[in-house]
Amino acid sequence: MALLKGGRFVPDPWRHLHDLEALPAEGHVILDVEHWRSAAQRPTNVAYGLSLAPSQPVAAIAADLPFLSLIAIQFPKFTDGRGYSLARQLRQRYHFAGELRATGDILFDQLQFLARCGFDAFEINDPITIRLLKEGHNPDAMQLFYQPGDGPEKDVGTSPWRRRSIS
């Protein structure tokens, strides 16, 4: 596994907690919603991230967002596109400003779609995707878009739905 962030592979300060693992006293941990809810006490010296399955509605964790620094959305299969809509809702409707991380079956050709929906970190397992990125292949194949998205882009000044990348 390698963590891609800001176009580079970086060390990952976050750790996924196992189902029954106790919360640590400090550090960065990612846990699932049930685990998060069941914790009697949450040490304050810890940065929390929640891992969402694609079937879990964002509305159900809306009240938790102020306590969260990261949301990880699971992609069990790259063809399961629910996570894109979850990300859009988190960023647009709930103005979630923490790290939005895509986990699971994350492949090279999906990276730009993911980024445009608000993801800014990617846990990548696919060896070829990792190799392509390390070799300098740019996953942002498109510079022009017909819809507003998250990420660095600007209105091109013609039709209101058009955008141009400024990265």
Next chain:
Amino acid sequence: MLQVVSANRLRDGIVVYLGPRDHWVERLEAATIFANEAECEAGLEKGRAAVAANLIVDPFAVAVVEEAGARRAVSLRDAIRALGPSIAYGTAERR
């Protein structure tokens, strides 16, 4: 039942069959015959190797019969794959 191994060639999608010396050939008549499904497993293994080598896509076993020296695929689908569309097409259709 007699079997051959078929697939589509990766590069152009054309129907091919596993033939002698592990070549992938375009004619059903040139395909290597396996006596039954169990023996055909060896051919399918070569198919999987050819998938890994980026030569072909979706290898599968095709049941065939040989009658009066002619070979044909048993199912209509496989027969159409072997012979091409059953109708005249393109300029041959001669409007």
Next chain:
Amino acid sequence: MYRYDEFDAAFVAERVAQFRDQVARRLKGELTEEQFRPLRLMNGVYLQLHAYMLRISIPYGTLSSRQLRMLAHIARRYDKGYGHFTTRQNIQFHWPALADVPDILAELATVEMHAIQTSGNDLRNVTADQFAGAAADEIEDPRPYCEILRQWLALHPEFSFLPRKFKIAVTGAARDRAAIQVHDIGYQIVRNAQGETGFACYVGGGLGRTPMIAHKIRDFLPKADLLAYTSAIMRIYNLEGRRDNKFKARIKILVHEKGAAAIRAEVEEEFARDRDRAVRLPQTEIDRMAAYFAVPGLPERPVRSSAFEARRAKDPNFARFVDQNVIAHRMPGHAIVTVSLKPIGGTPGDVTAEQMDGVADLAEAYSQDEVRVAHEQNLVLAHVALDDLPTVFDRLIALGLATANVGLVTDIIACPGLDYCGLATARSIPIAQRISERFGNGARARDIGELKINISGCINACGHHHVGHIGILGLEKSGVESYQITLGGSADENCALGDLAGPGFSSDKIVDAIETIVETYLKVRAGKDEDFLAAYRRVGMAPFKEALYERV
């Protein structure tokens, strides 16, 4: 028609380069077939029985002569000299090499065309009334809205991995020629009590193995909200559409399982919450887009054309062609000509490269440089002066494209079926050819009158058999082709799904069975004015069933 600006051209060029890279990675083995399949499908590339198939987008079925000539060129250079127009107003080529597809797409880009999202689990080509902009009964031309949707849905980051494909159709007239009630979303341009135009919205229609007619979930949507409302529907579907079973993944199943009222409430809530953040369509932008589609400045022509009338009086073949294939244009002195791609005994929807070039020449000389593709798999010359009709007719004869059978029993819609398609369970084309030959192009077919036959080669229903007046579904029964018949379907504003007549017929018997149905109709009809569908709706299945199954 719409013309690309620099942005559109650059976008398509980027997309071609991206796909070229993806194909190169596939050929090198850096993408597995499983990983590549969704990527190639998003660019219209299938792997079928004999070869790859490339489906090229013809947005809302409108083509320029130059574009049609490019399709002819592609047919010659990269394929076997012909193409096949589909029931969704696209064209597909059945023999391209994967390695050539990037070059084909680059050639298409030079004439402002592409294959983006002609397949895959994404937003497909938006279809429209083939007479849009020319029809006399239209409130407004739907194509500006189709074009806005076409742009907005291209490589949409949120909606590129939907549970299943998603099809939108738009019509501008009360007479529905775009089959909007059997689409995932159907928009109909309507006028409200204040005299404003907007959209009625239908959701959850579709054919396939579980055919359903759409539910109207909104009577009037302001134009400014078209993208916001579409986005709300898409998001509900993306999040809640079933992903556990491919055959239950279309939005029609979600609407059916949750109920139209519940879906309406969810969509309205989603729409209300994000309306302000969504892209709204200012009137200036709508006007700018509409200007592209303004009916071309047709030259003044006399309402009555003496050349036309004289030919009509003396040439019965021309008169029949006019009766069958020509309808009124909104501009006096002009007509809309449908070019039938259903020659007697031919393959429905197929055209050769020479014919494409010929139609392109005709469109350039006589129809404002524009060709339409109808979902019935015919072509349309939408703006022909009556004065020019005799010449156009003569040239269509020379091209082998003057069959006067639009709407008749031989104007058969058929998918490619088992002759080409990897999903098919039976052949469609030979059945269409034999039915066509049985009824021919003479007095008998004209006496039968309007009768739509639709043939699908499998349960996925690309031939739209459920909405054929007579529908034929080809299945496989213990290794043999078997054909089921449905009666009474219709895709228009009185949309109905056909009723199953009974057990299927073998390939040998199916044409006789169709003839039996037609003969029964001729016996039961109240008069020549009562067409097949009207007669069926009046008398029901019983007499047909009896004729098919109970006679010795």
